[in-house]
Amino acid sequence: MNNSEIIDILEHIAELLEVKGENVFKSRSYINAARAIKFLSEEVSELDAQGRLKDIPGVGEAISKKLHELVTTGKLEYYEKLKAEFPSGIESILDISGVGPRTAAILIKELNIKNVDDLENAILEGRVGRLPHLGEKTAQNILKQILLIKQQAH
Numbered sequence: 001m002n003n004s005e006i007i008d009i010l011e012h013i014a015e016l017l018e019v020k021g022e023n024v025f026k027s028r029s030y031i032n033a034a035r036a037i038k039f040l041s042e043e044v045s046e047l048d049a050q051g052r053l054k055d056i057p058g059v060g061e062a063i064s065k066k067l068h069e070l071v072t073t074g075k076l077e078y079y080e081k082l083k084a085e086f087p088s089g090i091e092s093i094l095d096i097s098g099v100g101p102r103t104a105a106i107l108i109k110e111l112n113i114k115n116v117d118d119l120e121n122a123i124l125e126g127r128v129g130r131l132p133h134l135g136e137k138t139a140q141n142i143l144k145q146i147l148l149i150k151q152q153a154h
Contacts, residue, residue, distance in 0.1 A: 006037060006071075010030045011030070015101045019108070044056075044067055089114050089115025093115065098145055099145075103134065106134065110131055
């Protein structure tokens with residue numbers, strides 16, 4: 001597993017923790033580790049082989065164990081369990097420009113949104129625009145992004 005793949009996983013863990021409503025410091029620790037890895041001149045796997053994972057700024061005991069598991073097995077049980085707590089479409093929802101972890105959490109909790117199609121339908125039915133902290137303008141901006149993504153896919 002290369003550094004870019006590891007960074008993606010750490011960033012996604014941080015997003016899911018935010019959606020879940022976990023302590024902000026917990027999600028921030030994954031973001032900080034991902035940022036530090038972006039600037040490494042070595043692969044995380046090389047540092048792991050040398051027993052130097054904790055040399056990465058912002059990487060403590062817990063994250064170093066997770067990095068070791070990632071580079072030695074190619075997957076992370078913690079990440080898989082975290083993903084299982086959410087609808088399978090959460091990743092595609094978070095990929096929409098304008099939908100961050102907090103917005104995704106609202107959409108999931110208030111409207112039971114499970115994927116991009118659910119979100120598009122909820123916007124067209126006016127349900128998203130009526131949500132507190134979102135409003136019609138935000139709903140229309142999200143809809144534009146969804147339509148743009150669909151157009152680019154064709």
